[in-house]
Amino acid sequence: MTSSKDKLDASYDAEKDVGSLLDVGRREGDGLPFYRQWMQKLLNWGVEERGILPVSPEDRTDKQYSKICFIWLSANFNILSFSAGTLGPIVYGLSLRDTCLVILFFNLLCSALPAYLTTWGPKLGLRQMCQARYSFGYFGVIIASVINLATMCGYCILNCILGGQTLASISNGNLSWTIGIVIIAVISLLVSFCGYKVLTWYERIAWIPVVIVYVVALGIGGKHLDNPPAAEPATASAILTFASTIAGFVITYAPISSDYTIYFTPDVPSWKIFTYSYLGLNLPIITIQCLGAAAVVAAPAVPSWNAGYNNGNVGGLLEAMLSPSGNFGKFLTVLLALSVTGNIAPTLYSFCLSFQVFIPPAAAVPRYMFSLLATAIIIPLSIVGQHKFYATLSNFLGLIGYWASAFGAVVLLEHLVVRRGDFSAYDLRYWNSSGKLPTGLAAIGACLLAVGLIVPAMDQVWFVGPFAKTTGDIGFELAFATTALFYLPLRYLELKFRPLV
Numbered sequence: 001m002t003s004s005k006d007k008l009d010a011s012y013d014a015e016k017d018v019g020s021l022l023d024v025g026r027r028e029g030d031g032l033p034f035y036r037q038w039m040q041k042l043l044n045w046g047v048e049e050r051g052i053l054p055v056s057p058e059d060r061t062d063k064q065y066s067k068i069c070f071i072w073l074s075a076n077f078n079i080l081s082f083s084a085g086t087l088g089p090i091v092y093g094l095s096l097r098d099t100c101l102v103i104l105f106f107n108l109l110c111s112a113l114p115a116y117l118t119t120w121g122p123k124l125g126l127r128q129m130c131q132a133r134y135s136f137g138y139f140g141v142i143i144a145s146v147i148n149l150a151t152m153c154g155y156c157i158l159n160c161i162l163g164g165q166t167l168a169s170i171s172n173g174n175l176s177w178t179i180g181i182v183i184i185a186v187i188s189l190l191v192s193f194c195g196y197k198v199l200t201w202y203e204r205i206a207w208i209p210v211v212i213v214y215v216v217a218l219g220i221g222g223k224h225l226d227n228p229p230a231a232e233p234a235t236a237s238a239i240l241t242f243a244s245t246i247a248g249f250v251i252t253y254a255p256i257s258s259d260y261t262i263y264f265t266p267d268v269p270s271w272k273i274f275t276y277s278y279l280g281l282n283l284p285i286i287t288i289q290c291l292g293a294a295a296v297v298a299a300p301a302v303p304s305w306n307a308g309y310n311n312g313n314v315g316g317l318l319e320a321m322l323s324p325s326g327n328f329g330k331f332l333t334v335l336l337a338l339s340v341t342g343n344i345a346p347t348l349y350s351f352c353l354s355f356q357v358f359i360p361p362a363a364a365v366p367r368y369m370f371s372l373l374a375t376a377i378i379i380p381l382s383i384v385g386q387h388k389f390y391a392t393l394s395n396f397l398g399l400i401g402y403w404a405s406a407f408g409a410v411v412l413l414e415h416l417v418v419r420r421g422d423f424s425a426y427d428l429r430y431w432n433s434s435g436k437l438p439t440g441l442a443a444i445g446a447c448l449l450a451v452g453l454i455v456p457a458m459d460q461v462w463f464v465g466p467f468a469k470t471t472g473d474i475g476f477e478l479a480f481a482t483t484a485l486f487y488l489p490l491r492y493l494e495l496k497f498r499p500l501v
Contacts, residue, residue: 048195051367052356054431055125055262062263065272067200068118071260072253072280074206074342079162080155081285083314084249085292092242095231099293102239106246107286113408114253115277119270120415121261123423126431128258129357132407133437134426134501135414135491138360140440145358147403148255152347152354153378154396155252159340159347160184160382166315166337169308170330180337181382188341189375192348193368196263199349206342207284209335213322214291216332221321224298224305240472241459247476248401250285254408256350295321348374360432402454403447405479410443413487418500427501436501442490450482 088099117128124131129148132141164180191202218225261273292314299305299317308320318336322329352370356362362370419425430436456465459473467474 048197049366049368050195051363051365052127052130052353053363054130054428057125057266060122060125060263060265063265063268064200065264065268066276067204068261068264068273069276069280070204070207071200071346072277073284074203074210075346076281076284076343077207077210077288078159078339078343079166079314079318079336080159080340080343081249081288082292082295082318083158083162084246085289086296086314087245088242088293089231089297092238093232094234094238094242096228096293096297098231098234098239099242100290102243103246103289103293104286106243107250107282107289110247110251111253111278111281111285113251113412114257115274115281117254117257117408117411118261118277119273120423121258122264122266122268122273123270124258124426124428125262125266126258126428127262127353127357128254128256129354130431131258131426132255132411133357133431135410135418135438135440136443137438137440138432138434140438140444142358143444144255144403144407145354148354149351149358151252151255151400151404152351153374153381154400156185156188156344156347156351156374156378157382157385158396159344160378161386162315163337163340164382164386165313166318166333169313169316169319170333177386178383181386182379184337184340184344185375185379185382187338188344188348189371191341191345192352192371195349195368196260199345200260202345203342206339210339210342213332213336213339214288216325216329217318217321218291220324220329221295221298221302221305224302225294228294228297229301235472237459237468237470237472240474241468244401244459244473244476246289248396248399248404250281251408251476252400252404253281254404254411256347256354259350259353260346399460401476402458402479405476406447406450406454406483409480409483410446410487413484414443414491417488418491418495425500430501438491438501439494439498442487442494445490446483446487449486450479453478453482 085099085103088094088102089096094102120126120128120131129141129145132144136144160181161177163184164177164182167180167183168175168177191199257277264273295305295317296309299309302320304320304323305317308316308318308323310316315333315337319329319333322332322336325332348371351374352367355370355373356365356367415421427436454475455463457467457471457473457475457478458465459468459475465475
């Protein structure tokens with residue numbers, strides 16, 4: 001019987017197979033000296049080439065575990081978190097108190113899943129979507145990757161629009177939203193293009209100026225946040241529908257969680273990585289979402305804020321809050337606009353990885369090339385959707401929570417129940433072998449069966465299910481529960497035809 005140590009020692013033979021594809025690509029480039037020299041210069045400058053190839057135990061040497069905290073901290077200390085908080089009062093008619101309670105409770109609950117999945121990176125050395133092959137299968141995970149790619153593009157588009165709006169708000173009409181969008185996208189591209197080392201360095205410091213901006217904004221406008229106006233009593237439907245939106249904001253980090261922890265040493269205690277991740281997610285999200293809710297509730301009573309917020313311009317609202325400080329306020333607004341790059345850059349990084357899972361032969365192409373592809377997609381879509389931000393934000397966040405919840409149920413049940421929480425139960429030799437990995441029929445089948453209960457529980461602009469008319473949107477809760485319910489019997493049936501690897 002093969003021991004777990006033998007499995008780990010032999011598992012990275014597969015890495016050589018994919019690595020040989022990269023070598024072939026380089027040999028085919030022998031007639032392209034400029035291309036070859038350019039690639040070598042990028043590597044010499046520290047640009048990360050590795051895509052979805054597993055990281056062997058001896059190459060997992062990073063002991064700066066706090067990096068994962070700062071990645072989540074900078075990714076969420078931005079205007080998008082502020083905007084998500086404004087949805088409670090503006091879209092769902094909730095009071096400030098009810099909005100903040102929903103933000104607090106559902107972020108604390110839903111962030112546990114992505115925080116837990118970050119602990120798997122040091123143990124397996126696999127990107128999150130590659131790890132999902134052990135439940136969804138080699139081909140089944142392609143479906144999840146396509147949805148994940150669409151989700152990441154959606155987040156990047158929202159962030160680009162927000163950043164572009166905010167930059168334009170200080171230019172007195174000299175800078176259009178379109179130019180602002182392009183500036184934000186290009187800066188984010190440069191960070192994600194360089195890879196892990198530059199990305200983690202950037203995320204370690206990107207949150208600092210944003211905290212300063214928000215502290216100054218509170219110092220200037222905090223007096224307007226006292227005594228919020230009374231609101232109508234909240235209905236259960238409004239609370240649950242807003243909760244679904246908040247869940248969609250944080251739970252969608254689950255499909256990319258371990259992408260940033262695969263270089264950590266395998267012996268790091270899981271509780272330490274979980275704690276860093278949990279704090280890194282909740283501190284910025286809860287704080288800034290509640291601030292966004294407070295600001296938008298106070299805006300009607302402050303003429304300058306109300307004018308800046310005209311037609312849902314969140315960037316204009318923030319610029320109005322900072323405007324009493326004059327040119328210094330404009331400088332702070334620029335920093336705030338650039339804060340969205342802290343979210344876009346890691347999202348573009350994970351886009352590259354999901355794309356290589358979506359099209360497996362793309363593993364032969366250096367990871368950073370797909371950052372260019374993602375940016376080429378995001379910029380035109382951001383420009384097209386720039387004047388429909390609020391509708392896009394509420395619809396997008398409400399919808400993406402369903403699939404991420406179902407995804408989380410599958411990978412959790414596979415690990416905790418089927419493999420009994422034992423990382424040695426993953427035979428990493430077969431991470432790239434379609435014939436050895438699960439068929440994925442159980443995972444895909446469970447998700448499809450769950451749709452039958454998710455749809456009646458949805459509350460979207462274009463559809464309100466019969467359950468949701470009474471209860472509000474409970475789709476993400478049912479997505480998790482019903483997918484888990486269907487997955488286990490289907491998975492044990494699948495194991496009768498294909499053994500566990």
